[in-house]
Amino acid sequence: MRKFLISILSIVLSFLVGALVLKLSGISPLEAYSVMWEGAFSQPNYIAYIIIRSTPLILTGLSVAFAFRTGLFNIGSEGQFIIGALSAAYFGFIFHFSPWIQIPLVMILATFVASLYGGLSGYLKARFGVHEVLSTIMLNWIALYISNYAVFVEGLRRPDMETTEFIQPSTSITILPDWKVSDAGVEWLSHHPFWNSFLRPPVNAGIFIALLAVVVVWIILNKTTFGFKLKAVGFSPTASEYAGISTKLKVTQSMMIAGALSGLAGATHVMGVSKNIAALATHEGYGFDGIAVSLIGANNPIGVLFSGFFLGALKYSGQKIQSTLEAPSEVIGIMIGAIIFFVAIPKIFDFIGDFKAGKKHD
Amino acid sequence: MLALELKNISKTFGTFKANNHINLAITDGEVHAILGENGAGKSTLMKTIYGEHHPDPGGEIFLRGKKIEIDSPSHAIRMGIGMVHQHFRLVRPFTILQNVILGIEPRNFLGMIDYKKARAKAEAIALECRFDLNFDQKIESVSVGTQQRVEIFKTLYRNAEIIILDEPTAVLTPQEIKDFYVIIKNLKAQGKTIIIITHKLHEIKEIADRCTIIRKGEYIETVDVATTSEEELASKMVGRKVDLKVSKSSTVNSDEVVFKIRNINVLNVKNLPAVTDFSFDLKKGEITGLAGIDGNGQSELVEALTGLRKIQSGHVLINDQDITNLSPKAIYHKKLGAIPEDRQRVGLVMDFKVKENFVLQTIDKKPFSNYGFIINRELNRFSNELIARFDIRPTDNEIQASALSGGNQQKIILAREIVHNPDVLIAFQPTRGLDVGAIEYVHRELLKLRDAGKAILLISYELDEIINLSDRIGVIHKGHLWADLGDSAIKNNPKLKEDIGLYMAGGKPV
Numbered sequence: 001m002r003k004f005l006i007s008i009l010s011i012v013l014s015f016l017v018g019a020l021v022l023k024l025s026g027i028s029p030l031e032a033y034s035v036m037w038e039g040a041f042s043q044p045n046y047i048a049y050i051i052i053r054s055t056p057l058i059l060t061g062l063s064v065a066f067a068f069r070t071g072l073f074n075i076g077s078e079g080q081f082i083i084g085a086l087s088a089a090y091f092g093f094i095f096h097f098s099p100w101i102q103i104p105l106v107m108i109l110a111t112f113v114a115s116l117y118g119g120l121s122g123y124l125k126a127r128f129g130v131h132e133v134l135s136t137i138m139l140n141w142i143a144l145y146i147s148n149y150a151v152f153v154e155g156l157r158r159p160d161m162e163t164t165e166f167i168q169p170s171t172s173i174t175i176l177p178d179w180k181v182s183d184a185g186v187e188w189l190s191h192h193p194f195w196n197s198f199l200r201p202p203v204n205a206g207i208f209i210a211l212l213a214v215v216v217v218w219i220i221l222n223k224t225t226f227g228f229k230l231k232a233v234g235f236s237p238t239a240s241e242y243a244g245i246s247t248k249l250k251v252t253q254s255m256m257i258a259g260a261l262s263g264l265a266g267a268t269h270v271m272g273v274s275k276n277i278a279a280l281a282t283h284e285g286y287g288f289d290g291i292a293v294s295l296i297g298a299n300n301p302i303g304v305l306f307s308g309f310f311l312g313a314l315k316y317s318g319q320k321i322q323s324t325l326e327a328p329s330e331v332i333g334i335m336i337g338a339i340i341f342f343v344a345i346p347k348i349f350d351f352i353g354d355f356k357a358g359k360k361h362d
Numbered sequence: 363m364l365a366l367e368l369k370n371i372s373k374t375f376g377t378f379k380a381n382n383h384i385n386l387a388i389t390d391g392e393v394h395a396i397l398g399e400n401g402a403g404k405s406t407l408m409k410t411i412y413g414e415h416h417p418d419p420g421g422e423i424f425l426r427g428k429k430i431e432i433d434s435p436s437h438a439i440r441m442g443i444g445m446v447h448q449h450f451r452l453v454r455p456f457t458i459l460q461n462v463i464l465g466i467e468p469r470n471f472l473g474m475i476d477y478k479k480a481r482a483k484a485e486a487i488a489l490e491c492r493f494d495l496n497f498d499q500k501i502e503s504v505s506v507g508t509q510q511r512v513e514i515f516k517t518l519y520r521n522a523e524i525i526i527l528d529e530p531t532a533v534l535t536p537q538e539i540k541d542f543y544v545i546i547k548n549l550k551a552q553g554k555t556i557i558i559i560t561h562k563l564h565e566i567k568e569i570a571d572r573c574t575i576i577r578k579g580e581y582i583e584t585v586d587v588a589t590t591s592e593e594e595l596a597s598k599m600v601g602r603k604v605d606l607k608v609s610k611s612s613t614v615n616s617d618e619v620v621f622k623i624r625n626i627n628v629l630n631v632k633n634l635p636a637v638t639d640f641s642f643d644l645k646k647g648e649i650t651g652l653a654g655i656d657g658n659g660q661s662e663l664v665e666a667l668t669g670l671r672k673i674q675s676g677h678v679l680i681n682d683q684d685i686t687n688l689s690p691k692a693i694y695h696k697k698l699g700a701i702p703e704d705r706q707r708v709g710l711v712m713d714f715k716v717k718e719n720f721v722l723q724t725i726d727k728k729p730f731s732n733y734g735f736i737i738n739r740e741l742n743r744f745s746n747e748l749i750a751r752f753d754i755r756p757t758d759n760e761i762q763a764s765a766l767s768g769g770n771q772q773k774i775i776l777a778r779e780i781v782h783n784p785d786v787l788i789a790f791q792p793t794r795g796l797d798v799g800a801i802e803y804v805h806r807e808l809l810k811l812r813d814a815g816k817a818i819l820l821i822s823y824e825l826d827e828i829i830n831l832s833d834r835i836g837v838i839h840k841g842h843l844w845a846d847l848g849d850s851a852i853k854n855n856p857k858l859k860e861d862i863g864l865y866m867a868g869g870k871p872v
Contacts, residue, residue: 225731232722235713241670242700242708243722244691 003298007307009349010296010342017338018331027327039320040313044198052273054312055206056081059265060290061297061304062210062217063118063258067132068299069221070254071234076121076136077262078287079143084114084263086147088270089277090156092167102170103271107209110267111260117143118259119252126248132255144283151279163278173205173272204272211305213261218301220257230254262287289315292336295343311336364427365390365524365555366411366443371421373406380406381417384581386574388524390426393546393556395570395587397563397599399797401767403579404559408526411557412445413438444517445526448533450509452501458512459484459497462519487518492548507538511545524555531565532795536655536825536863543569561599561797563592563606577601600799607830608805611813618646620817621698621786626676626686628659628666628841636662638841640676644786644817649808651832652821655866659841660821661703664790668700669693680786694723699784701775703791703821705768709775712764716754717745719763720778752777769800776807787811790821805831825862837865844868 019029040046060077067074087110095102121139124130151157151164158165169177179185180199189196221227232240233250241247265286270277293311297303318332342348368386372379380403388394398404409415411423413432423430425441432438435445452461463480470476481497488495493515501509510530517525531539546569549556560566566573566587573590575582575598582598596604621644630636637659644650654660665671667678669690677686685693702708710719721730721741729740745759754766754773763771772792779787789808793801808831812818822828828835835852837845845865852858861871 223736224734225725225736226734228718228725228736232711232714232718236707236711238704238708239711239722242668242690242702244689244694245722246689 003300003346004303006346006349007296007298007303007339007343010339011310013342014335014338018335021331021334022327025328025331027321027325032321032325032327032331035321035324036314036317039324040317044194045200046316048198048201048203050309050313050316051207052201052203053316054309055204055210055272056265056269056286057289057293057312058210058305058308059213059268060262060287061293061308062213062290062301063261063265063287064290064294065297065299065301065304066217066221066261067254067258068294069227069234070230070250071237072122072125072132072251072254072258074118074121074136074255074258074262075133075291076118076139076287077258077265077290078283078285079136079140080114080118080259080262081266081269081287081290082140082143082147082283083117083259084110084266085270085274085277086143086150086266087113087263088171088267089164089167090150092171092271093156093165095171096168097170099170102168103173106167106171106271107264107267110270111263114263114266115256115260118262119256121259122252122255125255126251140283140287144280147277148279151277158276164276166275167271171271172275173268175199175203175205177202202273204268206268206272209264209268210308213264214301214305217261221301226253262290265290292340295340363390364388364424365392367424367427368407368411369422369424371407371410371423372418373403373410373415374418379579381410382579384576384579386581387584388555388557389572391550391553391555392571393550393558393569395566395573396557396559396576397561397566397573397595398576399561399599399799400769400795402576402599404576405528407576408445408528408557408559411438412443412526439517439520439522442521442523443526444520444522444524446510446513446517446528446530448529450513452509452512454502455500457498457500458495458504458508461501461512462497462516466520484515484519488515491518491552493518493545505538506533507541510534510538510542514545514549518549518554522554524557525549526557526559528559529561530558531560531562536823539565563595563798566595567592575599596798599797604798604802606798606802608802608809610809610831616646616815619643620646620681621819622677622679622682623667624677624679626666626678627674628662628671629674630659630662636841637666640838640841640843642836642843642846644819645834646817647812647815648833649812649818649820649831651828651835652819652838653825653828653835653862653866654821654823654838654844656823658838660790660838662841663838664700664703664788664821667693667788668698668702691723694782697783697785698788699779699782699786700788701772701779701790701792703794705771705775705794706764710763710771712762714763715760716749716763716766716774717741717759719774720745720748722778724782748774748777748781767800769796769803772796772800772804776804780807780811784816786817786819788819788821791823792820793822793824793827801827825859825866829859829862835862837862839866839868 022029022032040050060081063077063080064074088106091106091109095106097105117139121132121135124135125132151162156164176199189199221231229245230250232245233247237247289311293304293307297307314332314335318329321327322329364387366388368384371381371384373381384407396404396407406415410417413434423432430441453464459481462484468476468479484497493511495511495515501512514525531542534542546556558570570587572584573587573595574584577599592606596606623640623642626637626640627635628637640663662671666673669688673687677684679685680696680698683696685696706712711722725731725736729737731737742759749757749759752773754770763774792804796804808818808820820828820831833849835847836843855861864871
């Protein structure tokens with residue numbers, strides 16, 4: 001409970017920091033924040049965009065949080081995301097099944113490949129003592145270059161483009177893509193302005209998968225013997241080893257599941273939004289944002305759900321102050337940094353407790 | 363003349379009263395012990411004197427009759443009060459001299475540290491108080507005993523007249539403890555006033571003049587040590603009558619060997635031999651003590667026997683089944699239980715709840731789980747049962763293990779191992795850091811197990827504990843079984859303690 005309070009206080013403080021930066025840039029903070037508020041919630045399609053944005057963040061946040069509960073710092077969410085996205089793009093392109101088979105098959109395969117990729121870091125740690133922070137950072141770059149290489153492989157590459165071919169329509173998890181543009185759909189939507197607006201963005205089923213993942217992770221951590229042992233290893237590897245829990249196996253398993261969750265983020269992104277992958281100059285940051293989501297969500301699945309939505313909304317609405325007020329949207333990055341800064345040093349909030357108890361010394 | 367007087371000192375943390383209207387009067391030049399169980403509020407009181415805590419309003423502190431307020435440790439030091447904490451605060455890569463002068467370095471006219479001047483002052487003090495220190499040695503290369511002497515010396519260098527020592531012998535070997543007593547006597551001869559926080563009774567008898575007893579944050583009384591017996595001190599501390607030496611029934615001679623260690627060799631972390639060609643038998647219904655000085659292969663031996671460390675050669679058999687190099691889990695289920703040396707790091711997951719710690723090894727078994735899902739109802743039932751049976755406090759099974767006192771933490775481990783009903787129990791330093799009441803409890807439980815026909819291996823650095831409980835005593839020295847004393851060698855030997863002491867040091871009685 002205290003941790004959530006700290007997260008909320010940190011968020012409040014970060015808005016003050018953001019206000020200061022905006023003020024220094026000569027922009028009224030009140031105006032900027034009201035533009036952000038309107039830009040986030042005033043139209044149904046804005047909310048749809050926030051949901052789309054939040055989906056991968058919730059999943060990568062879960063990935064980081066899960067590993068953290070086993071005492072592992074998964075910096076590799078980014079690379080696992082890329083591997084998941086690449087696998088989904090590949091399998092989604094080469095398979096031609098009906099959607100009922102195609103969608104689960106592609107998603108499971110992409111998740112599986114990413115779980116092996118994440119598990120590799122765990123195995124390296126268990127077998128050779130390679131610290132997971134080092135191995136995952138390096139594997140992030142390896143994933144980026146594998147992906148960039150794969151984009152240009154003939155057969156997968158879209159002719160004359162720096163992207164892969166689109167996945168088969170049967171792989172798509174976008175909601176009602178054909179109906180939206182059909183005559184009947186256009187006719188119906190014209191009478192229902194809310195849905196007309198809400199369905200304009202590529203709304204997809206990814207959010208349901210993310211919600212399901214939140215529930216599953218919560219159950220694993222709180223209700224199963226597997227989660228019990230993972231947490232024991234996270235809290236005390238020595239006591240776990242003594243109690244007969246194989247810490248090496250648990251480390252590998254934990255990283256596999258973390259990899260699977262990040263890979264699922266990549267897969268839903270490709271299957272629901274982008275439909276293919278492009279050559280990248282550098283990391284897109286879905287995985288790195290997952291670290292922030294996990295920290296703000298106190299490494300707790302339910303917390304991650306809320307902080308994922310919050311960060312998605314912040315990032316989406318942050319763009320709006322650039323176009324409307326010509327304010328630097330970097331202020332959003334500063335705010336996220338500030339939140340993490342405050343979350344990381346909860347001691348600064350102790351004064352509040354002291355103040356309330358009235359036992360502050362002079 | 364009173365060196366220090368505390369009147370009506372209270373300290374509240376939240377709603378918890380750590381100290382409740384305590385009075386304390388320390389005479390100039392005496393060695394004054396503060397006795398109390400773990401969590402009685404001794405350290406809080408001392409931290410108040412040292413300026414680390416501020417007492418609640420209403421309390422008064424007098425230094426040589428003058429009322430004072432102590433704002434901070436540096437303020438306390440300026441007034442001639444020094445403190446040596448239980449956990450040393452030294453810079454390991456620095457030399458002893460550098461550590462001694464840290465923070466109050468004398469400077470020359472260039473503003474650089476004047477080591478010459480520092481050394482001259484340090485050597486003068488060392489000579490005066492008879493301290494044997496090589497000031498150029500680095501802290502990381504000296505023994506724990508020397509580190510403690512450096513800490514004491516630091517207070518002298520800062521002109522302390524009143525020196526507070528927090529559990530000074532907790533980390534020392536028997537030989538270092540003797541050296542420590544000598545230092546205290548020298549300091550007293552120099553006219554220093556010394557306050558020692560402790561829960562070890564023989565230590566008080568050895569060096570203290572007077573003793574103030576604190577129980578549950580309350581002042582009980584101040585007694586003259588010379589005219590008070592250890593038993594009386596213990597009863598006042600715990601608040602009830604305590605047996606310092608639990609009586610044991612005579613041996614149930616069964617001669618049935620349940621646990622055999624045969625010529626095992628084990629390496630330490632640096633891949634050097636730690637246990638060499640070690641053979642030992644445990645019999646049913648016996649407590650076998652293994653005495654030895656810390657660091658003679660005991661840790662490696664226990665790790666090897668419980669499956670945490672590889673046995674290079676040799677065999678371990680339980681009920682004639684070979685368990686050499688099996689996994690910790692497999693060994694546990696062959697009915698070998700263990701109380702590890704370090705309960706906080708190895709025995710318990712401190713951030714887990716009490717009920718979760720009870721089932722660390724058995725969570726996979728019915729009734730605690732079914733198809734991988736934890737059955738919380740069973741966890742609650744089981745933990746409440748154990749909490750009641752072993753009188754663990756507080757009785758809340760949802761509380762984190764780290765919130766319990768050391769004695770209650772040890773009870774969790776004991777309870778867990780006892781209900782598992784092992785044939786062999788390895789108890790490694792089972793009373794380390796526990797107070798008298800808890801020690802008595804652990805000793806009784808071990809004897810109960812022995813009388814129930816279990817084989818117990820008691821490994822301890824406390825010779826008294828070994829002699830009190832064991833039916834047979836082995837001595838480990840540099841990884842070898844140096845001596846093996848059976849029933850006849852233990853009984854009717856007035857010089858038993860001295861003999862074992864000699865064996866422990868690697869010698870033989872003449």
